[in-house]
Amino acid sequence: MALHQLADQIVRAAVVEDRSFGDLLPQLMEASQTASPTEMNAAMPRLADGIAEAPPNLGGWLAIVTGAWIENGADAETAAGRAVVERITEVTSGALAFANAWEEATGGKPPDMQDEQPSQQAVDTVAPKLGDGTVGAIMAWFALPQYVMAGSTVLQNAPSIRAGLTDRDSRALTAGQAVQYLGQMDHYHALLRVLDGERLLVLDRASRKGWTVAIGGIGDNFQLHVLLAGALIGRPGGLTGDRPAPEILACFLNADVPPGPPVVSSPWNLVDAHGEWIWNEGVPADIPLVNGTRVVVIDPPSYERTFPAGRRFPMMAASIRVEAAYLPEDLDNWWAHIPPAKR
Known part of the structure; x- marks a missing residue:
């Protein structure tokens, strides 16, 4: 199956949270290993749709794929690259909402977003504070490392995206607040402040x-x-x-x-x-x-x-x-x- 067809299928699955996403992801990653930059560039617009529209836990994997394609020669200055950077601020805000609710409820540090997994305990702990936003905030918390890794790749390779950022100070402020929870965010925060x-x-x-x-x-x-x-x-x-x-x-x-x-x-x-x-x-x-x-x-x-x-x-x-x-x-x-x- 052509790369752009796989990308279309996985984005469809991601947006509606279809179980087939789990089977399609390794197929997409395997196909990516032999794909040319031209093939990856052709599939990038479809990935951009998924990154923008899918829930954070699935969109984060599409962001990781985008970052990997860029490192393997795809164009960073595409809709997918922009979608990664645009989504990060939203995901970071959701993750911070989770962290604040957890700390308020327990007085302790929230679960490690890289080494732990979502749990019923997490839901029970923050639901009284977050209500209907509970699941989204939990997904944002555990997906944030994926977005930050991909976003750091995009910003290093896409000067036009860096230069075109709006609300740069606001983005940097939000990223800076998350550094205490995710060391990688320090790099992303610094990249937001690069001058072009x-x-x-x-x-x-x-x-x-x-x-x-x-x-x-x-x-x-x-x-x-x-x-x-x-x-x-x-x-x-x-x-x-x-x-x-x-x-x-x-x-x-x-x-x-x-x-x-x-x-x-x-x-x-x-x-x-x-x-x-x-x-x-x-x-x-x-x-x-x-x-x-x-x-x-x-x-x-x-x-x-x-x-x-x-x-x-x-x-x-x-x-x-x-x-x-x-x-x-x-x-x-x-x-x-x-x-x-x-x-």
Whole structure:
């Protein structure tokens, strides 16, 4: 049977909660092992229907299939990828409702969503609080790991979906509340905060020069730190110093990290427009906006920092581009509001 036909059958079963779903799922997974990306792409719209409409416990398996297809070459920027991301916030909210009801009823932690299964005890515990929403909340609780795993794959591979997210802050808030129950959610929460097509104003305190730099797909400030060095050191009108080697920069852009991995030395300190350190463990979205612009100030390093090469999210390709360069006299209005370097 063709892959798109299997996908149609399993979605029909999932939406009406037909018992045949359990038999069709291994068939779909087996067929997926030899399917081409073209075949998977052709079946993706049907999976999108199931992810959006099926109960969470069955839709979660369709989300897992979508993630696996993406990792095997299917296009992440499809209706199925979008459906996964759109469904996650709803499922997370249901899972949080279950957790809150359980904690209110018992004073203890809810069942482990990865190691335990739905039970009559769970129903009896939360039903007085959740009423008609009991079954949906329980299904959401135990299905959340599947959605988060698939959603992390989608967001790493689909810059247009990341960039097109609406209510990003609300989504991130909901995901952040679930981190305490599911460690994987920390990765998904961070991916929701990835900036794409974001323009930074980068100011060098020593030379008083500056640049507008557009970034995308950067998972943390370790990555930002190194990519800024690659973009600004050694370019005409740029900064002097030791530019990271091309093979090192590739590890922070889109290449696999060689065994080891190589160790990178940081060329400077980064601070924001208020003089506060931009911590490497943070993300570019943490850099505060000043009149709608995130400002990065380059200072000499106060001590030697070293860290391993690589990206926090290995499947997510990053980009950085210098769009404009400014002379010191162009930046007088900015420097007037930048506090002196901390000693």
